[in-house]
Amino acid sequence: xxxxxxxxxxxxxxxxxxxxxxxxxxxxxxxxxxxxxxxxxxxxxxxxxxxxxxxxxxxxxxxxxxxxxxxxxxxxxxxxxxxxxxxxxxxxxxxxxxxxxxxxxxxxxxxxxxxxxxxxx
Amino acid sequence: xxxxxxxxxxxxxxxxxxxxxxxxxxxxxxxxxxxxxxxxxxxxxxxxxxxxxxxxxxxxxxxxxxxxxxxxxxxxxxxxxxxxxxxxxxxxxxxxxxxxxxxxxxxxxxxxxxxxxxxxxxxxxxxxxxxxxxxxxxxx
Numbered sequence: 095x096x097x098x099x100x101x102x103x104x105x106x107x108x109x110x111x112x113x114x115x116x117x118x119x120x121x122x123x124x125x126x127x128x129x130x131x132x133x134x135x136x137x138x139x140x141x142x143x144x145x146x147x148x149x150x151x152x153x154x155x156x157x158x159x160x161x162x163x164x165x166x167x168x169x170x171x172x173x174x175x176x177x178x179x180x181x182x183x184x185x186x187x188x189x190x191x192x193x194x195x196x197x198x199x200x201x202x203x204x205x206x207x208x209x210x211x212x213x214x215x
Numbered sequence: 216x217x218x219x220x221x222x223x224x225x226x227x228x229x230x231x232x233x234x235x236x237x238x239x240x241x242x243x244x245x246x247x248x249x250x251x252x253x254x255x256x257x258x259x260x261x262x263x264x265x266x267x268x269x270x271x272x273x274x275x276x277x278x279x280x281x282x283x284x285x286x287x288x289x290x291x292x293x294x295x296x297x298x299x300x301x302x303x304x305x306x307x308x309x310x311x312x313x314x315x316x317x318x319x320x321x322x323x324x325x326x327x328x329x330x331x332x333x334x335x336x337x338x339x340x341x342x343x344x345x346x347x348x349x350x351x352x353x354x355x
Binding site for chain 2 (some may be wrong): 158
């Protein structure tokens, strides 16, 4: 799925990374606990979260993610957007709730794929 | 690479916003040095969790990353309160972090287990009231 389609499905605003909307992503995870993202994400390229601080972006950077979707109508501070922009990460903002956003993307073909194992990479 | 390279960082304990900057820097350095994405991710995530821990619990500290041809060593040192029960602290889900830290996305009791998960070897030396040193190795 292209990031452009994620934005369309979630009726999301593109806050940065407009030039990367054609990127293909294959899986996503929805989470507000960044340590869980660090523990259980493997190749998920999209992070769906309602948390709005710079550590969300740094977590995404650590896991080589390509897109962050802020849900529940959250507006991330400019410093968060700037950090993501500098890392080449697309930032989307949607009014959808986490559950709805994840469900919408899942039924449209964006997989989950989180793994629970001894070593997450 | 034939020579040993060291990167040293002072971790600011006053600023949660900047926590993780050293890990981002290391990730960039390792990428420039040509390490594989898997090795880069393991080192940077382990260090990132350590950085976050030092900011949450210990008012900062230092991080040293030593890069050899066959391994990468990460040493994180702080002069925080120390860990009274290391075995308990290593259990997933156990946390002494205050509630406000949870609202920032951490403090779920996954930090130390994640550091162990992503490294090949991890040692914790800690004295209550004196501080903690965590040494981790990732074999290349």
